[in-house]
Amino acid sequence: MTAPGAPPARMRLGPQPGEVIDRSAPLSFRWNARPYLAFGGDTIISALAAAGERVFSRSFKYHRPRGILTASYLDPGCTVQAGDEPNVRGAHRLVEDGMDVRPQNSWPSLRFDVKAANQLAAAFLPAGFYYKTFIRPQRLWPAYEHVLRRFSAGGTTSAHAAAEYYDKRYAHPDVLVAGGGPAGMAAALAAARAGASVLLVDEEHQLGGHLRWSGQAGLAALRELTDQVAAEDAIEVMTNSVVLGRYDGNWLAVVQRGLPGVTERLIKARAGVLVAAPGLIERPYVFAGNDLPGVMLSTAARRLIALHAVRPGDRAVVLTANASGDAAAADLTRAGVEVAHVADARRGGDVVRAHGRGALRAVELADGSRHDCDLLVTATGWTAPMSLLTMAGDRPVYSQRAARFFPDPQRLPGDVLPAGGIAGDGSLDELVAHATAVGAEAARRASAASQAAAGHSAGAGHSAGAAAPGISSGPAREPVAIPELPAGEHPELFRGRTHGFVDLGEDVSSKDLQTAVQEGYDSAELAKRYTTATMGPTQGKLEVVNVVAILAGLTGRTIAQTGTTTWRPPYAPVTLGALAGRIFEPVRYSPMQPWHEQHGATPLVAGAWIRPDHYGDPAAEARRVRESVAIIDVTPIGKLDLRGPDVPKLLNLLYVNKWSKLGVGRVRYGAMCAEDGVVLDDGVTGRLGEEHYLMSTTSSGAETVAEWAENWLQTAHPDWQVHLTPVTTAFASMNIAGPRSRELLSRVASGVGLSPEAFGYMQVRTGEVAGVADCVMWRIGFTGELSYELHVPASYGLHVWEALLAAGEDLGVGVFGVEAQRILRLEKGHLIVGQDTDGLTQGFSAGLDWAIKLDKDDFIGQSELAWQAASQDYPQLVALQPADGSVVPPEGSQIVQGTAIEGRITSSRMSPALGRSICLAQLSAGLAVPGTQVTVLLPGGQRVPARVMEHLAHVDPEGERIRG
Amino acid sequence: MAELLARSPVTPASPVVADGWEVSGLRSSASLTLADLTPLAKVAVRARPAGAMASALGVPFGRAARDAAGALLIGSGPGEWLALGPAGQEAALRGRLEQTAASAAAGELVTVLDLTHGRALLRLTGAQAAATLAKVCGIDLADSRVPPGAAFRSSVAKLVADVVRDDLTSSDATGGEGQARSYLLHCERSYGQYLFDALLDAGAEFGIAVDGFRAPGI
């Protein structure tokens, strides 16, 4: 691996016992357009730090130089651009060979950023500055926005980025453990040993948490636990993965990263029990200069040394209030860093301010001493990342003794358990013992819940469910006692004697919080929104306790009284790609789809269906139907098979017209209304046998009608003997329409008499077509022409379709699409439910007066329809013809009288048969009188006159063609 | 007139004709395969969930079992069954079920309905079949939940589909010993190609391959 010009890794240490880098796998990558070297396992930042780089970004508002703070995913100063991908967490993302990494949020360069002038004006950019300054005059806001946009943070995306594969899958662990430190591993092991299936999720690239940087004893414990986890088949480990959120019923969103060929995978996990073992996050300290590159947390320094063999600096000052700080001082010495001074906060030591421009140069301490250094390590306390618990309803409780918040187990549901450091303090053995008990109890609860759920499902022998699965081998039956972890003593250290940054991601200082309180935003939630503290990428995980403590100090309340802000999903930032995942968009095709595609059909998307809209010239297709014969694919028409002695009762209930006397071999049109009298659907139903009917519905209403009918059968009339089976796609449906349709059908049908006497209008026959048995034929006429609708066993649909076209060649048979059908039915004045009606159109407003039989026994919508009929004053469906036949008013055009809206055009087309425009309209009762002149307001504002016609049908109102 | 040919909603790769159906002639020895079994005879039965016909059929909701004649009877809903038989045998299968209804459940309303052309039927086979399904279906497929012979209906790739765990013995599978994990999936015919494509996409990471149709197929 060569990288000419790469700087030497002058801060790289010799091999460390727990290092995660692979020195046998050297890599090269580019940073800021210069070559750098790395080892496998290096993060972008660890590799750069090894080469002595200290500045990795410019801050959000003031464009201050920022370096390493946490050396983890959360690090606010280590967000970089990697290739096309913005906002990459540089202290977490592993280096890949050839990676092109650039700083973001800096212009023109990282070293010289013009917007850093903002920091000189910091006094003029206080909290709420943008709200206060740019609000007036309002008309200038677009101009302000244009300039401010350039000052906003973030990387750049490319419109030319290659498509990436984002995956998703479901998981059903009995126990999901969030956090793979010692507690998480111990909980997972205990749960697995009690028979549970376990999903163990950790954000880092390795399991182990702080054991990885806790010296020889930690490494020994790490090896023991990871070996046991690896040996346990029931534990599935996901590293470089994060639990984003917890939702109802322990529905957990997990994002898994770093998979080969998959950018990210979203796992939707339904867990029996969630064990939250996220450990503790080290808290920064607030003082002047606390954001200078070179100021970092004790855990950051220890990570750099132990995991990546990087010396974090040359000369250090350490501020310590706990064992982590003490250990960091020792680690630094071992790593060859000169420790200039250790200030012990437990004995009154404190940092007053850090000095330096661009990077740390010196530290001023409370005892008045000043120390030149390039590294200041602070260890001033911990934050328990409570997100997953608060998402489950928990409200954190503050402990003054431990200087941090704790979960409140009383508020947690039974299927969420905290384990390890989040729950309390203790030795490693105590934490592991606690987590072991939690894991065993989690397995027990998951098993009990699963058995309870299984008891509720009744189907004998039926077991498939989405609930948490069963545990076969025996978990404890009695609750497992979970030992209490104490709250360890820790000094309360949040802000020192000077003001500094509280939220480094959002560039919010303690002074900004002071301003907010002075201006009256003194509750945690208000101050948060006013200053945007905790609203940045870390979402409070680093800074929330400092914010609360500082607000408490400013308002004279206690921290407990002040309370924390609410933690909501996602736990960590998530890409839109991961949320979208693979997108499922079901598509339906008719059996004749291959033919349509081969013959140039223009597709029409109708719900999930792809239908032929037309084959090039819809007007010609319509003319062919009027003049000779053509066929259309109407497979999407809903079809329901109805059987049983009580089918007529069901039809009488659903439809507004009468069904008791429909004979075998007969077909009838029917319209359905909902209970509010609004038209729901229409179609024809034929009686195929003594107790056998076939109901058709609109294409879009097929599922609705089936569910509607089942609802009445199951809940109102369970005693009725009816079986209803949806058979929509069991048949390929096609309509043969035109004066020569009988002739065409006669050439392919056998065993069925087709003469007008033998097979009249509104009749149904079953027979063989083109050699295919069991075809249902009904003689109906949506187009207004003599026509036959064939329902053919679907697998033979293409065969029959091609047979019809071949048999009718000399008749000039053609095909027509949905558009031609719409023209034809409009010429005939046939209603389309949902087009000529809407969600308020009751039956008498849909031209259904002739069908509605108010004297029938109870049918759905009867009361409302009776009241509608009695009111006399309701809109009506009418046919309209514009005076100027060349004007086609767009559907939705209003019909007006002066300024009053009197109706609207529901359907309009140019009629090929009449050579003029024709319409259907909903029109108020007063105007719905044949011969009335009305005014149509076109969308452009033009008003055109139109006449109300005598019949809905523009063509053949007497219906002679259809009965021919 | 063209030869009478039945077609599946799934466009077959390397088409051949078997039992009057145009089917795929592919033969795959991949460890994870997807085959279109739409030609199989499919007959639905509706009856009371706990009536005489239900007893005569002997397969409860949520289970699937083969009858003496080799048909696979699936308890696909409360009072709802689907029987699968060899391609081209739908009339015989229907006749047999009607006979059962006439002899065992006279007086009960029983519907026997040929749905051969109404459903698309697929078979997903291989050790990674459950992992593939877990990418499109929210049901827990653990052996304790969906053992061999279990059946359920749920959302699969946002589609309402029926799933049957119907493991294959090694003689049917690709040479290995013992049982091969296998699922039958069926949905409304018009969605067949979509479901087929969704499963191929889900199985891509496991090296899924299309397998053809081999009579009798069940």
Place this chain on the structure above:
Amino acid sequence: MMLLPCPWCGPRNVSEFRYVSELVPRPDPAAASPGEWRDYLYLRGNQRGWVTERWYHRAGCGQYFLVDRETATDQTRPRQDAR
């Protein structure tokens, strides 16, 4: 996502179901006044607490059933007369 206890299929993701309504008794259409009928059509209690509801298992057994739901917490519990 909440789980809903289907009396036939066991607990399933709520996305498999269609919500129908609170359980509202249907008045006799022949006897009901317009006021009573429209109360039935349009008025719902929308209470906080345990409510009996009808759901439809659209992507499952295709059955309508009753279930009790706590409207503030989305807890559910099966009913003896669910089917």
